[in-house]
Amino acid sequence: xxxxxxxxxxxxxxxxxxxxxxxxxxxxxxxxxxxxxxxxxxxxxxxxxxxxxxxxxxxxxxxxxxxxxxxxxxxxxxxxxxxxxxxxxxxxxxxxxxxxxxxxxxxxxxxxxxxxxxxxxxxxxxxxxxxxxxxxxxxxxxxxxxxxxxxxxxxxxxxxxxxxxxxxxxxxxxxxxxxxxxxxxxxxxxxx
Numbered sequence: 001x002x003x004x005x006x007x008x009x010x011x012x013x014x015x016x017x018x019x020x021x022x023x024x025x026x027x028x029x030x031x032x033x034x035x036x037x038x039x040x041x042x043x044x045x046x047x048x049x050x051x052x053x054x055x056x057x058x059x060x061x062x063x064x065x066x067x068x069x070x071x072x073x074x075x076x077x078x079x080x081x082x083x084x085x086x087x088x089x090x091x092x093x094x095x096x097x098x099x100x101x102x103x104x105x106x107x108x109x110x111x112x113x114x115x116x117x118x119x120x121x122x123x124x125x126x127x128x129x130x131x132x133x134x135x136x137x138x139x140x141x142x143x144x145x146x147x148x149x150x151x152x153x154x155x156x157x158x159x160x161x162x163x164x165x166x167x168x169x170x171x172x173x174x175x176x177x178x179x180x181x182x183x184x185x186x187x188x189x190x191x192x
Contacts, residue, residue, distance in 0.1 A: 005031065005174055006047025013167050014158020022096075022138050025166050029089075029135070032173045033128040036081075037121060039180045040074065043065040045116045048075050074183045077113035081176040082127035083108035089134040096142035096162035101150075131169075138162065 004027050007016060020028075040047075054071035072080070087106040094101055114120055147159040160168065 005170060007167070007171050009123055012158035013164040013171065014154075014160050017161055017164035017167060018105065020163050020167060022142065022163070023134060025092075025170070026132060026135055027129065028170050029085075029131050032126055032170060032177075035080045035177055036078070036126070036173070036180060039177070039184055040078075040117060040120050040124070043117050043184060043187070047184060048117060048120055049073050049115055050183065050187040050191065051157070052186040061139075072179075072183075073111065074187070075120065075179065076111040077179055078120050078123055079109045079111045079114065081173050082139065082173050084121055085169035086130050086134075088172070089131040089166050091148070091164035092162040092169075093134040093137045094162075095146045095148060095160075095165055096138040096144075098143040098146050100146075101148055105139050109132055135166070138178055 007013065050070050051073055057069045057071045059068055059070070083106055087104065090105055091101050102142075109123060114123060142162050144163065145163045147161055148165055149159045153160065157164070157168065
């Protein structure tokens with residue numbers, strides 16, 4: 001198992017995608033899901049809906065203006081991170097099979113419906129199953145020359161192939177790990 005997965009913020013995903021294989025993506029996916037599960041297994045249900053203090057809360061995609069600067073609960077972070085990684089893994093599958101990405105393909109479980117630790121664990125395991133299934137759709141000879149070249153993405157991440165697109169979701173997961181740990185820490189401190 002890979003013990004750490006980090007891509008420095010100043011490095012474009014396209015510049016490192018050739019350093020990884022589909023098998024690496026499977027290992028990293030399992031590692032990250034396991035890390036998230038380590039943070040949440042065994043916590044009281046009350047932690048799932050606990051609203052932490054987060055003075056830097058800023059959600060430009062918030063459904064309402066009121067939610068723009070609201071701190072995210074553990075349920076919210078988990079459904080957001082899993083939906084993002086699932087979308088990127090699906091896009092990676094499309095690129096690997098030689099097809100193009102046509103817009104967003106994203107479904108995020110309504111975070112308000114997750115209120116127990118068991119539901120969080122289920123969501124993470126479901127996400128693992130779905131992501132690994134998308135990785136199983138890759139052909140034996142993936143089309144790694146098939147690039148996602150939407151201009152806004154290329155400027156920030158470079159022209160990503162199937163590996164880069166999947167790494168994009170995994171990198172996003174890693175960015176949320178400290179937030180997950182912090183929410184659990186604050187909940188434990190506030191509720192014991």
